[in-house]
Amino acid sequence: MLRRLISGDTPRSTVLSIVLLVILIALAFAPFLFPGTRSVDTAARVCIFIALVASYDLMLGYGGIVSFAHTMFFGMGAYGVALASIHMGRGFDALLVGSVAGALAAAALAFVIGLFSLRVRAIFFAMITLAVASAVAVLVSQLSSITGGEDGLNYKIPRALTSAHKFMDDKLFGVRINGKLANYYLVFFGSLILFLILLRIVNSPFGRVLQAIRENDFRAEAIGYRAVYYRTSATCISATVAALAGSLYAIWLRYVGPDTTLSFEIMIDILLMVVIGGMGTLYGAVIGATIFVVAQNYLQNLMGIAEAALGDLPVIPLFLNPDRWLLWLGVLFVLSVYFFPTGVVGRLRRRV
Amino acid sequence: MxxxxxxxxxxxxxxxxxxxxxxxxxxxxxxxxxxxxxxxxxxxxxxxxxxxxxxxxxxxxxxxxxxxxxxxxxxxxxxxxIGRAFQLTNLFPNLTVLENVRLVIQSKRKKGFNLLTMAASHTELTEAAEAVLERTNLAAQRDQIVHELPHGTQRKLEVALLIALDxxxxxxxxxxxxxxxxxxxxxxxxxxxxxxxxxxxxxxxxxxxxxxxxxxxxxxxxxxxxxxxxxxxxxxxxxxxxxxxxxxxxxxxx
Structure with a gap:
């Protein structure tokens, strides 16, 4: 049963199994284990980025396709929910319509980009995605009457998903059983399902073909696989999942803007998460997203504590000032690439 | 003729x-x-x-x-x-011998766009691939990674892929x-x-x-x-x- 659920793709390393299990439990019970707005918010982001990074890895790690348009697809799902909620009024129907419309639009756009540019060399596809993604980002910030421009959009989501809605008066284990909790579990299970679907796809016959094409597209064609069809399909699937992750993000945040979904910084974050976790294994997405999002949110705190503790020493506190957190994130990244060139998962799985 | x-x-x-x-x-x-x-x-x-x-x-x-x-x-x-084996060895170097042959069988049987089943559950593909390995005298190398094999064995696998394609x-x-x-x-x-x-x-x-x-x-x-x-x-x-x-x-x- 469990094997079927994870599509027979076992972690193949005791340490990795334990780490994954800890992350799963931590996320599943996050509102109870780490109560507090900020920690639950971080947990929700971790969930969403796991799905998002896993969908990117389907392209990069399994298909060998470099794309810079992943945040665009992410944003399409998010804006879909936002626009539907504004124009249809708050309601679950708006969330559903927005998510489906965003996913379909993302898949359609991915199909067009893929069919036009995946026939030729990979670098061309990467450049096309960069161009299209930049164009879309500019459009979104300029068409402020529709998209809210740089300010983004605020909208209302169903009451049952907000903290104003209480399911019971008493607290359970010290946690209010309200709409916000329901919203977290929507995000958690939504991301989990997306992840499990991706896990199945990479372990399906289709996933094997993708790997074959990544390894040697010339030979893959010579045994009868049309590489462009497979690459385009992988891009469409990846775009669809990214859009759905974007919809979850929009539902969680109740806000969309260019900075939260479309920015190039997020694109780079996704790339870093894939590389840190390990390309070509979806468990890498779990590890990469967890490390990165938690570091992004808590490195500053950690540094603040360290600065206070070492306040009496000369010079050192300067480096530990919370404002320098990006520097340390950079150091963390360089170190992880240096010590784990195949990612954390690749390292843990290495055959002894 | x-x-x-x-x-x-x-x-x-x-x-x-x-x-x-x-x-x-x-x-x-x-x-x-x-x-x-x-x-x-x-x-x-x-x-x-x-x-x-x-x-x-x-x-x-x-x-x-x-x-x-x-x-x-x-x-x-x-x-x-029309099937072809190449002069310069042209395989999937980081996959196993079995996986190389299985990919051909899978292509032949049009299972490539099967998205939601586990590849491992298609035992008929594995069995057909194993039969080809048996025929081409590669059964002993079944689970080895291709790029670790000696050149002669890789050449043999090259031929095996064509035979699998039939x-x-x-x-x-x-x-x-x-x-x-x-x-x-x-x-x-x-x-x-x-x-x-x-x-x-x-x-x-x-x-x-x-x-x-x-x-x-x-x-x-x-x-x-x-x-x-x-x-x-x-x-x-x-x-x-x-x-x-x-x-x-x-x-x-x-």
């Missing part, structure tokens, strides 16, 4: 000013094993590339069972029954090149076995004249991209033009 399965008409390709294959018109009958010989650079591999579709012709056409396939991309020609037209491009003395016979026996199946047509580029003499039904000679001789092995090998111009040295070697 009369009906034509494959035909090239005035097949020509130019690279800049160089004519690599020069108006080659030739027919291949079902069940026939044709050896293609000629000195290095004669255009043998290029002729293969034109037939299997890796490069497209400047002039002329390729016909399979009467149908013009000149404009089709490689995978569609594979679907129609096309109508088998194209072998120097299948025994780089193989050890005890490995080459395994591959030649396989080709002999394929030859026994009269529904299959085999095209074989090979340098070893002793091999061709006994194996081939017919030999064609390419020289500077053009068809220089065509006929039964004994006749072609004995012909003056071949003896003097191209085969002299090869015969001495053999």
């Amino acid at each position: 009369s009906d034509t399965v494959l035909e090239t008409r005035d097949l020509t390709v130019r690279f800049g000013g160089h004519v690599a294959v020069d108006h080659v018109t030739c027919t291949f009958a079902t069940g026939e094993l044709t050896a293609i010989v000629g000195p290095n650079g004669a255009g043998k591999t290029t002729y293969f590339n034109l037939i299997s579709g890796q490069i497209s012709a400047s002039e002329g056409s390729v016909h399979l069972k009467g149908r013009d396939i000149s404009g089709l991309p490689v995978p569609e020609r594979v679907d129609l029954g 096309p109508i037209v088998y194209m072998f491009d120097e299948p025994t090149a780089g193989m050890s003395v005890d490995e080459a016979p395994v591959v030649l026996d396989l080709i002999e076995e394929l030859k026994a199946d009269t529904s299959r047509t085999i095209l074989l580029v090979e340098h070893k004249m002793d091999v061709i003499g006994t194996l081939a039904d017919r030999i064609i000679v390419l020289h500077n991209g053009a068809l220089a001789a065509d006929g039964p092995p004994a006749e072609v090998i004995a012909s003056d033009v071949v003896q003097e111009a191209y085969m002299g040295r090869a015969l001495e070697d053999a």
